[in-house]
Amino acid sequence: MTQSPSIVLDAAALALGDKNFVFGGEIAGGSVTAVTGRSGSGKTTLLNLIAGFEKPDSGQVLIGGAVMNDLHVAQRPVTVVFQENNLFAHLDIFTNTGLGVDASLRLDRDGRRRIGEALTRVGLKGFENRMPASLSGGERQRAAFARALVRNRPVLLLDEPFAALDPEMRGEMGTLLLELHAETGNTVMIVSHEPDEVAQIADHRLVIENQAISARY
Ligand SMILES: Nc1ncnc2c1ncn2[C@@H]1O[C@H](COP(=O)(O)OP(=O)(O)OP(=O)(O)O)[C@@H](O)[C@H]1O
Numbered sequence: 001m002t003q004s005p006s007i008v009l010d011a012a013a014l015a016l017g018d019k020n021f022v023f024g025g026e027i028a029g030g031s032v033t034a035v036t037g038r039s040g041s042g043k044t045t046l047l048n049l050i051a052g053f054e055k056p057d058s059g060q061v062l063i064g065g066a067v068m069n070d071l072h073v074a075q076r077p078v079t080v081v082f083q084e085n086n087l088f089a090h091l092d093i094f095t096n097t098g099l100g101v102d103a104s105l106r107l108d109r110d111g112r113r114r115i116g117e118a119l120t121r122v123g124l125k126g127f128e129n130r131m132p133a134s135l136s137g138g139e140r141q142r143a144a145f146a147r148a149l150v151r152n153r154p155v156l157l158l159d160e161p162f163a164a165l166d167p168e169m170r171g172e173m174g175t176l177l178l179e180l181h182a183e184t185g186n187t188v189m190i191v192s193h194e195p196d197e198v199a200q201i202a203d204h205r206l207v208i209e210n211q212a213i214s215a216r217y
Helices: 043-051 093-098 109-121 137-151 167-184 195-201
Strands: 007-016 019-027 032-037 058-063 078-081 155-159 187-191 204-209 212-216
Touching: 007 043, 019 043, 019 058, 019 204, 019 212, 032 043, 032 167, 032 195, 043 058, 043 078, 043 155, 043 187, 078 137, 093 109, 093 137, 109 137, 137 167, 155 167, 167 187, 167 195, 187 195
Parallel strands: 032 187, 032 204, 078 155, 155 187
Antiparallel strands: 007 019, 007 058, 204 212
16 A cells, blocks of 8 residues: 555445434545534544444445455554543553554564654653653643654544644644655544644645535635
């Protein structure tokens, strides 16, 4: 798979409670797409369908031309950073980040070096032995982003990842996200309620309304 796969939603439909979601459209490979829309419109549900946390009742999700419907989360070329609860509470920050290098934590010298580099890039050098509970919400999000950096999958999905950060730190993480994007050409989707963040980061925008994609530009 290329580092810049397109994402296609082919009438991907899902019912959750009394809500019926139907998503259609293509996200261009190598784009950075902001996903916007009112609370409860279906932004997280869209990301869950792409990542594999939800499976469509009908229709298809394709990444890089390959149908994803029957693939588990770990089998998809995707990494996700959620709004919170990204870290394992019983593992220190070095180990949490290391899960992005190797899920079974068999870390060789190069892997350990990459973890150190990623933590330095997100401003968490020296936090290696700290447990998640001892970090602020913003520091925890930066650790989650460090794990996404080392995981380096072709598709990066971010669900309001920087909401807990102050504006300055949010801007820095946005810059880091764009640096990673320039280095790898990955395909990025980011849910954001922050117009400044959307303007800084995204080259495309999706609007979600009434459980569907209502506009793209
Ligand atoms: N498992 C579920 N069972 C029933 N309803 C659900 C389920 N998951 C989500 N929903 C509903 O689907 C709608 C869309 O949820 P979703 O989390 O995708 O919204 P969102 O656009 O990400 O909202 P926000 O901006 O508030 O995070 C909401 O009304 C939510 O209550």
